[in-house]
Amino acid sequence: MEQTADIQQYWDVIKRRKFQIIIPAVLVFCLSVVIAFVLPPVFRSSATILIEAQEIPQDIVRTTVTGYVEERLQMITQIVMSRSRLLGIIGRFGLYEDLKDRYTTEEIVENMREDIRMEPIQAEVINPQSGRPGSATIAFTLSYEGKNPAKVAQVANVLTSLYLEENLKNREEKARTTFEFFETQLAQLRSEILETEARIAEFKNKYISVLPELMQVNLQTMERLQREIGVKGELIKTLVNRKIYLEGQLATLEPVMYTVSLEGKRVMTPKQELEILRSEYLGLRATLADEHPDVIGMKKKLDALEGEVATREDLRKRYGKLHDKETQLALISKKFSEKHPDVIRLDKEVARLKAEVEALSQKQSVLRAEDEKPENPSYINLQTQIASTQMEIESAQKDLNVLKEGYQDYQKRVEVTPQVEQQYRALERDYGNAQAKYQETMSRLMAAREAKGLEESRMGEKFTLVDPPITPEKPDRPNRLAILLIGLVLAAGAGVGFGSMAEYMDHSVRRADELAKVAGHPVLAVIPYLETAQDRAKRLWRRLAFIGATVGLIVGGLGVLHYLYRPLDILWIQIMRELYIGF
Secondary structure (H helix, E strand, C coil): CHHHHHHHHHHHHHHHCHHHHHHHHHHHHHHHHHHHHHCCCEEEEEEEEEEECCCCCCCCCCCCCCCCHHHHHHHHHHHHCCHHHHHHHHHHHCCCHHHCCCCCHHHHHHHHHHHEEEEEEEEEEECCCCCCEEEEEEEEEEEEEECCHHHHHHHHHHHHHHHHHHHHHHHHHHHHHHHHHHHHHHHHHHHHHHHHHHHHHHHHHHCCCCCHHHHHHHHHHHHHHHHHHHHHHHHHHHHHHHHHHHHHHHHCCCCCCCCECCCCCECCCHHHHHHHHHHHHHHHHHHCCCCCHHHHHHHHHHHHHHHHHHHHHHHHHHHHHHHHHHHHHHHHHHHCCCCCHHHHHHHHHHHHHHHHHHHHHHHCCCCCHHHHCCCCHHHHHHHHHHHHHHHHHHHHHHHHHHHHHHHHHHHHHHHHHHHHHHHHHHHHHHHHHHHHHHHHHHHHHHHHHHHHHHHHCCCCCEEEEEECCCCCCCCCECCHHHHHHHHHHHHHHHHHHHHHHHHHHCCCCCCHHHHHHHHCCCCCCCCCCCCCHHHHHHHHHHHHHHHHHHHHHHHHHHHHHHHHHCCHHHHHHHHHHHHHHHC
């Protein structure tokens, strides 16, 4: 019984608020109908472009165009949707003519960007490198929306062509740029290698005898020179000892052989005669005075003989030197030519000694140079051996000096080699690095050349148009049926809402329980409403007024549409066509 009472209350509310419910619902529904049929149709033409991988496996030829497909698509999209490109398309096809008077150029371009859509198509694939499943972009759709289906298809075709052209252009440009970059790098590395080679050649010419690779040879040469120096020193010692021995033997011999007179007496030498005179002079002075004629005569004879002996000794010494020099000259002339410095020097000394001997010989009338020539063969033989030994000593000493100079030279080479090696290794390291980088860049250049040929022959990754844009046969939006259904729901909601709000704001007491609740006392009796003849006439007139107002509103609305928007017959044909196409 309580549930029946609630339903009756709701029914009473509906009957009491029927106009607050019906009028908003009708207005909202009419508005949705107007919106559904007034909104202009929007056509959409789209193309599907497949992203094909390169035909040759990447293990054989690797492309230089790297990065994700999504990045390249976004880059191409930015190029295609640039202001200049879109303005060219707008001017070419006469798009957005109705917006030119109300919007700026930037707003029109932005409107066209909103009408263009690029949507990637993902697919689950297996990564060939990692073997893991993942998603990859295998294709994308490109669409354009507009009011004119023919222009929409034309613009979509133009946009598709731009995407395909920009992809090819972008890939070829990247491949060409990469190839030119490596060519420039290779030329620079080639110049660096030539410059390093020139520095190494100059360094080798400067330190040709102290290069690190000659270190072992220099050490072996030092050891050989050291051994030769030791041998040569021992030879010099032996020669010096021999010379000393020969000089000792020479001192025991008389250079001149004495002769015997006809009386059988040995002829004395001036020295022997001088010694005898000195003994006789001392004897006379012991017995006679100094003024005695015999002492004075003996003194004069002794002075003359002393001068003659001194001259003879001097002549003998000079002659001895002359003999030695002549012997040395004879020996050295057998080894060297007349232009050798030692030969020239000895020749001058011999000439000078000859002149001195000749001058002394002329002073001495008694003794001639020929008289002091050694006549003893043993004496002459020893003199010759001594001179020969002296020459051997001098020659060995020269050889020893040469060996010592060579040893010092190689010693300096060995000492300088570590410092030179540091600089030399630095040059070789730079050269090796330049060579390695050159080979690496050469390999990359060859790969870039193959990649460039791959792109020029259209065998790399490419976009293939699998579904070209066509002229749409029906609009993509608005969905008029959906708008009507939504309008119907909104109309019901608006009617219920307005009715509920009117009932909620009305504080009138209409039932006995409400009256008892307000008065605080129970209601004893309820007297129903008694309808009079005036009430029935009033209700009839109210219904007639509602019907008339509704008819007038419909007629007025149709008149407004006929005169202010579009003739009713044309509008009816348009509505039927839209219903036919849209449904």
